[in-house]
Amino acid sequence: MKNNNNYSINRSSLKFLEKYLNGFSPTGAESEGQKIWINYINSYVTKIQTDLYGTAVGIINPNFSYKLIIEAHADEISWYVNYINENGLIYVSRNGGSDHLITPSKRVIIHTDKGFVYGVFGWPAIHTRKSSEEKHPNVDNIFVDIGVSSKTEAMNLGVHVGCIITYPDKFLLMNHDYFVSRALDNKIGGFIIAEVAKMIVENNINLKFGLYIVNSVQEEVGLRGAKMIAQTIQPNMAIVTDVTHDTSSPMIDKKIQGDIKCGLGPVIGYAPSIQKNIRELIINTANNKKIRFQRLVSSRDTGTDTDAFAYSNKGVSSALISIPMKYMHTTVEMVHKKDVESAILLIFETLYEINNSKLIIDKIENE
Incomplete structure (x- = not known):
């Protein structure tokens, strides 16, 4: 069964998001937040594993040889x-x-x-x-x-x-449209990938590859959790989600930072570490499913875990989907609810396309 090209955050998902954001996950001591995340995702995966430093991974089809990662980072400044x-x-x-x-x-x-x-x-x-x-x-x-x-x-x-x-600041749903909290960078990504796993299960999608839902630690001090888990999993592909700047906020130069605004959709990244084919697949999926999106260029590196996965092992086909955010690295980080919902739907639909892609299927069958 396939979904009807729609997703909205329901009450139980919002309750998880609030609990997750209100928990503590400082870099190097992410265990409290990871426990909340694992407890939520546990019903939607076959297997849970963690590594020495606390990166958490939920796995669907752990015995399949082709491995695809969807990833966020769990740590907060x-x-x-x-x-x-x-x-x-x-x-x-x-x-x-x-x-x-x-x-x-x-x-x-x-x-x-x-x-x-x-x-x-x-x-x-x-x-x-x-x-x-x-x-x-x-x-x-x-x-x-x-x-x-x-x-x-x-x-x-x-x-x-x-x-x-x-900081003790708590989650706030502001005027029905905005999530406000500390640690939305990047617990909102952890929420997104958990909801994607939930959609796969609830829509009875029979994946033809191993899906690894990865919540990495220590991104804020050098992408360290992603570097470690990339070596452990050795994936074939990675789709990373993080946050990026809403450049419509005052005192930001769009000529330098790009033209990005909350509420206009998730942001698809362009950078050397972003592999063209997977990026174009995501763009085509967004266009075909009429999911609004924005584009952003990072000239050298993305500053996200995308870079860690792309250059691990012999190279991993990697892409980045970001959520526009106001006031990053403050206690009042803001993201638009519609952007979050669209990112969840876009990743889900991309996985569905990959699952039915002859290129991917042939590769899996020939292994």
């Missing part, structure tokens, strides 16, 4: 405790591309062996600052205040150098 001064104030180091400009007045959670310790990024009041001496937030002057008066008090709470710091 965060901070490390880097230094505690004698007054108990905490200075930080980035874990991924955390933005220092958004920190003042933000609440935070410090993850310790004794549990959560709550704090705030403090900043001197406007009354105390001279305009001639105005300082701006930077990694060397932002600090976390946890309401103690000494380093000893902080350490007694379980805080030490190396503890991870995250």
Whole structure:
């Protein structure tokens, strides 16, 4: 049975998305978020496997020789405790591309062996600052205040150098159309690939290849989870989903960043790491199924796990489908619900086309 060229996020899927986004998945410590994701996808796959560093993989047809990956990354940006001064104030180091400009007045959670310790990024009041001496937030002057008066008090709470710091901001459905949250980069991708697996099962699609639904770790610090899992799986093809910038937002130069806007469809990427044939298959599928999409050029690399898969092993046919996002690497990342739904449908329809492609079938049959 084939679907009717339609998909919309239902209540149970939205409940999963909210739980997944509200969980914590800082780079290098993604286990909480991975457990939520695995628990959801488990009903739609034959097998679940994880690797040493926590990348999670749901597999349909694990015994098939032809292997196709659909992938997202699970980790979110965060901070490390880097230094505690004698007054108990905490200075930080980035874990991924955390933005220092958004920190003042933000609440935070410090993850310790004794549990959560709550704090705030403090900043001197406007009354105390001279305009001639105005300082701006930077990694060397932002600090976390946890309401103690000494380093000893902080350490007694379980805080030490190396503890991870995250933001507590929660998921918001804004005006019915926008998902707002921290960690949409790239848990929205994890949601998308999980929904694709769900559609395959609910539409009784009999795949002629092994499908590996991969939620990788440590993308934010160098595509590391994808590099590792590519060596483990050794796929024939990879379709990666991530986020990209909505360039209609203020202070962004479209001549440099491209012309992309939320609500106008997922973004199909052009870059050296993106293999032409699979990209054109995705474009043709979108056109045939009347799925609106946008295009974006990355001149050297995509900065996503696409690059890790494309150049692994002897080379893997790889493509990138991105979701337009406002305010990336902040706690109010925004994506449009329609773009998410269209990306899910586009990946599903692409897999359906591959499943019925003579080129792919011949390759499978000749192995």
